[in-house]
Amino acid sequence: MEQWKVNLYTLWVTQIISLMSFGLGLPFIPFYIQEMGVTDPSQIKLFTGILSTAPAVTMAIMSPIWGRLSDKWGRKLMILRAMLAAVLVIGGMGLVRNVWQLVILRSSQGLFTGTITAATAFVAANTPKERLSYALGFMSSSSFIGFSVGPVIGGICAEYFGYRFSFFAGSGLMLIGFFLVLFMLSEDKSTIGKQKEELKACDDEFKLFTPLILYLLLVLFFHRVTRSVFSPYIPLFVQTSLESTEGAAKLTGVINGVAGLATALAGLTLSRLGDRLNKLKLATTLILISFLISLTLKIANSLYIFIPLYGMMFFFLGGIEPIITSTTAENTPSDRRGELFGFQGLVGSLGWMISPMLGAYVSVNYSTRNILLLIPVFIAINLFVLFKLNRSKLEFVKE
Numbered sequence: 001m002e003q004w005k006v007n008l009y010t011l012w013v014t015q016i017i018s019l020m021s022f023g024l025g026l027p028f029i030p031f032y033i034q035e036m037g038v039t040d041p042s043q044i045k046l047f048t049g050i051l052s053t054a055p056a057v058t059m060a061i062m063s064p065i066w067g068r069l070s071d072k073w074g075r076k077l078m079i080l081r082a083m084l085a086a087v088l089v090i091g092g093m094g095l096v097r098n099v100w101q102l103v104i105l106r107s108s109q110g111l112f113t114g115t116i117t118a119a120t121a122f123v124a125a126n127t128p129k130e131r132l133s134y135a136l137g138f139m140s141s142s143s144f145i146g147f148s149v150g151p152v153i154g155g156i157c158a159e160y161f162g163y164r165f166s167f168f169a170g171s172g173l174m175l176i177g178f179f180l181v182l183f184m185l186s187e188d189k190s191t192i193g194k195q196k197e198e199l200k201a202c203d204d205e206f207k208l209f210t211p212l213i214l215y216l217l218l219v220l221f222f223h224r225v226t227r228s229v230f231s232p233y234i235p236l237f238v239q240t241s242l243e244s245t246e247g248a249a250k251l252t253g254v255i256n257g258v259a260g261l262a263t264a265l266a267g268l269t270l271s272r273l274g275d276r277l278n279k280l281k282l283a284t285t286l287i288l289i290s291f292l293i294s295l296t297l298k299i300a301n302s303l304y305i306f307i308p309l310y311g312m313m314f315f316f317l318g319g320i321e322p323i324i325t326s327t328t329a330e331n332t333p334s335d336r337r338g339e340l341f342g343f344q345g346l347v348g349s350l351g352w353m354i355s356p357m358l359g360a361y362v363s364v365n366y367s368t369r370n371i372l373l374l375i376p377v378f379i380a381i382n383l384f385v386l387f388k389l390n391r392s393k394l395e396f397v398k399e
Helices: 003-023 026-035 041-073 075-093 099-112 115-125 129-161 163-184 196-205 211-228 231-242 248-268 270-275 279-294 303-318 320-330 334-365 369-391
Strands: none
Touching (some): 003 026, 003 163, 026 041, 026 099, 026 231, 026 248, 041 099, 041 231, 041 334, 075 099, 075 115, 075 163, 115 129, 115 320, 115 334, 129 163, 129 248, 129 270, 129 320, 211 231, 211 303, 211 320, 211 334, 211 369, 231 334, 231 369, 248 270, 248 303, 270 279, 279 303, 279 320, 320 334, 334 369
């Protein structure tokens, strides 16, 4: 088997493990902080927003730095750094005694982890260009399989063993992933470690932020906002719908699981079309379908109607990011892709940072359900950007 495929399948498994580790405990933070004594509804919503924003702020700061270092020192080292830090941070979350300690650890998570960005940069730099859409789509499925399975198992663990146990289990699982990467991943040394003068020459020949890349980063930003604006508030949405916390953790896990599984299926199916069809037109079609589905979410008056609609929307949204990231990677030299994905991590983190703040404002001043109105708004903005990009004369794919 070709080495790039061995690396891809190894990272696919380890990223499932990695995202499962986070998914065992993080989706239930609104319930966890209630257990620690935060009981005022407005305070719960506020801290839910803070705890979702904190890692995004710190990750936005560090992503370009880690990306640049990955080009110099290697992407495998960055994956190991991120996973080892996650072992410590997730385990620490199970030990906290008040909500501010949790805020500190969530901030540390953004500073030192970032397994998705590190793994994606590795794949982008070590995969043949003609297979990038497939490889990145395949990798994105691992993230969402992990996100889908983790909350389901975590919800069951939380119901029977408590929220702290979910974090301890996640830390142990991440440690297994760390050793898999350490012993099984092999990196192409020719894509790393250039000397300063070589990097400067590369900078002179190629400008990273071309108009095409800037357009695609804007699409990525609004896409991340769309996908993350409601997610932190799913537990409160379920709690309000059930009018009780009893059984809410398991149902929250199910909703996150459905969304994650739908996105994973998109990564395995829809994103493959990007290797054969016009990527921009495909992304535009997917986001148009997502927009139409998103209009139905607010009027779904039952969780059992809401869940399949939410899953359908995430299926079509799930095919977009691999197409965008593969397009940016194809238009960037392999020795600059760590830097590229670092800045993509920055842009994604900014979206991840802004969305819970918007969600907190709407939730506190109106209602948690009204956050759903933000989803079609941001999809519509992205649809406009993609239409404009489709009509532009920008050249794709460097020869």
